[in-house]
Amino acid sequence: MARASLSTPVACTRVSSRRADAPPEQPAEQPAEQPADRSTESSAAPAADRPPDDLHEWISFEDPDEHRTWLFDATYLRSNYTCIYGCGCKGILDEPAPELQLGCCSHGAHFADAADVKNLEQYVDRLEPHHMQFHTKLHKKGYLRDGDPDDDGNPTTVTRLVDDACIFLNRVGFEGGVGCALHIAALEAGERPMDWKPSVCWQVPIRLEHSTDESGHVTSRMREWKRRDWGEGGDEFGWWCTEEPDAFVGSEPLYVSARDDIVELVGERIYETMAALLERPNWVPLPHPAVRRR
Secondary structure, three states, X not given: OOOOOOOOOOOOOOOOOOOOOOOOOOOOOOOOOOOOOOOOOOOOOOHHHOOOOOOOOEEEEEOOOOOEEEEEEHHHHOOOOOOOOOOOOOOOOOOOOHHHOOOOOOOOOEOOOHHHHHHHHHHHOOOOOOOOOOHHHHHHHOOEEEEOOOOOOOOEEEEOEEOOEEOOEEOOOOOOOOEEHHHHHHHHOOOOHHHHOOHXXXXXXXXXXXXXXXXXXXXXXXXXXXXXXXXXXXXXXXXXXXXXXXXXXXXXOHHHHOHHHHHHHHOHHHHHHHHHHHOOOOOXXXXXXXXXXX
């Protein structure tokens, strides 16, 4: 069975990516128990003694085949974050709106490049009316629009909006199912939803970014998607999932539940190295800030 991808799934779908021959699951992180404060003085620690609010641990290693250093946000990847679309996701509007079930789709999908657009074209042709609420609109006026120029002034492409959200998003009440029409059709075909979708739709809220120093050495960082990664509008969201304990309820650590997504981004060999480091014995992972704030 094809599993639900990490982002924008069918409502309340949670399908494991774990292989039948995989090693035993690692337990999802739980907040570490703190020793009771036996002091007769105030329990509030001085500001200098308190850890930063958004403290994360990272792991790093050199790529065996390239001039590249890999950095992984161990705190996020070892957390039990999971997409809760249809299970309490409050969306990315200015005010929380879980009843609308819009997820991250309110502004449409921004394509990475021309190849990303081309990939979607082959799957759009396979959509049927029972998959997609706005199938008629799709064929009347298309599904693409011009986005705002990027930071370098280059043109961008975005999926068209219908009724203030992505044209591919089926709304509450549609008989074919609430959620991404591409996701629904992929599952029906027994294929991976991530292969059907624009890349941003299956990557969020995992972010992989690269930088190159003056010697040509590349540093690749995998981390959680922050509000700032949405641009100026991110600060206006009434809710964002990686900041809230509501979304840290998965039955597996994120690096396990999102295995397919991570392998697609970094490759099998790098994933296995990362996983071995995340699973090393006698390491007590730092709980995610959203969990620590519970």
